[in-house]
Amino acid sequence: MTQKRFSALPGFNLTMGFTVLYLSGLVLIPFAALIIRASEITWADFWRLATSDRALASYRLTIGASLIAAVANAVFGTLLAWVLVRYEFPGRRWIDAIVDFPFALPTAVAGLTLADLFAPTGWLGRFLVPLGIEGAYSRLGVVIALTFVGLPFVVRTLQPVLQNLEREVEEVAATLGAGRLRTFVRVIAPSLAPSVITGFALAFARAIGEYGSIIFISGNKPYETEIAPYLIVMRLAEFDYAGAVALAVVLLVFSFMLLAAINLLEQWSSRFEH
């Protein structure tokens, strides 16, 4: 790892050249194309397209459902990480391995099977629908799909932090007379908070752009269960390119703001570690 001035290894020009070329072709040019198309739309048109009632309804659903799902992930993800790191119970290693399942499963399959589970005839729907809990073809369905998709983020950011937590600090707290609950709230929780928030933000960012799993379960009704990415697809199907571009720019700007926030959070939490 100790490189003084310049590495003696060959191949920098070749690999760097290929990397930059590949990135430019795949990322910079497509991004530039989107930005150029967006700049061709007049400001008044852009505002009209980006803030139509249908668009606003779709942002509200996308952001609202993503927030609720990310909160659910933060709560259950923390619980899951805690249980996996601190307790020994039968099946622990299997659960640990399957936590990444939502990362590995294609989103279309996730949407298909969740929609089927929560439909009135599904394994869960047949009990839940009579109770008035409609998980399929509803806004709740969007939250369910996004909770599934974002599940691994909090668990996987929190697990290493929990593993490296020094048990001595908890012992000191216990020695000084703190009960277990008080130790958790005053000693453990503050050191976990940065990674829980980072995991929350990652799950939230992922949920904002999610498409595949939702369209199966939500029903895609305009103004009601239509997410913003689906509205982009609808605009494209109507050959309304300006409309699609305007919505895409709004989504992109929101994603980048989240990305910037995540980077700041990670810097903040790494400062905690030192």
Place this chain on the structure above:
Amino acid sequence: MASTLSPQTGEALKKSQRGTEESPFIKWTLVTIALIFCLIFLLLPLFNVFVQALSKGWSFYWSALTHPDSWAAIRLTLIVAGIAVPLNVLFGLAAAWAIAKFRFRGKSILITLIDLPFSVSPVVAGLMFIILFGLHGFFGAKLDEHNIKIIFAVPGIVLATVFITFPFVARELIPVMQATGTEQEQAALTLGASGWQTFWHVTLPSVKWGLLYGIVLCNARAMGEFGAVSVVSGGITGQTETMPLRVEKLYQEYNAQAAFAVASLLALLALFTLAIKTFFEWKQAREFKIAQRAVKY
């Protein structure tokens, strides 16, 4: 006296441990909640795929998979992954070599750019390629003149898949290559090996597990990509339908069991990916232990 002392110490030990442990009641309540959550959100969706796929029997399952349209979708998915994954492996190796083995300005910007596809909605990624190559896009008229189809054709699907999956190999390789450092390569070069020899015989073996894992992740995502591909594919049955798009088409045609049959193959792919990941982590932990033991003696 001694016999009465030891149970007391045992009791005292238990008590002192209790200071840093929850009561069994709280512990098992938390474990139960976690297990129920995993059952509803992980295990039931997984089992449901296979149960629904086989609900009409093996012969229906088999005929759903061997239907010409499903077969075409399977073939197209394999072709697309077969092009996208090697391209991204090449990129991942090049980017990791440049980033991990050299110091240069703008490195963090480069890493941010590599991560960019993670923060773009797949639908927006597909839209970008429509803007570039669609009929009303920047190169649309030129391509149409020469009768080249990218959008609503296989090249567009490959492009969208490459865009979505290109960070995977690079992201796995960069930290592994950084951790191995440059001393071994420098030694090989000093002993007279050429650059390529050094790469093949020194660098590649030391990062092989990271590379393998990156390839498996990249492949899983490439075969399963839905949003970006659905925007650029046009969903022409038998021609531009990949497996995930086939799942959607069958579902919309109220042929849920056939949709689940195709989906079950993708779910198997996900399980295979998880198995490789678990194996990889186990291997890493073992090598770490062996290395630690070697340091001790």
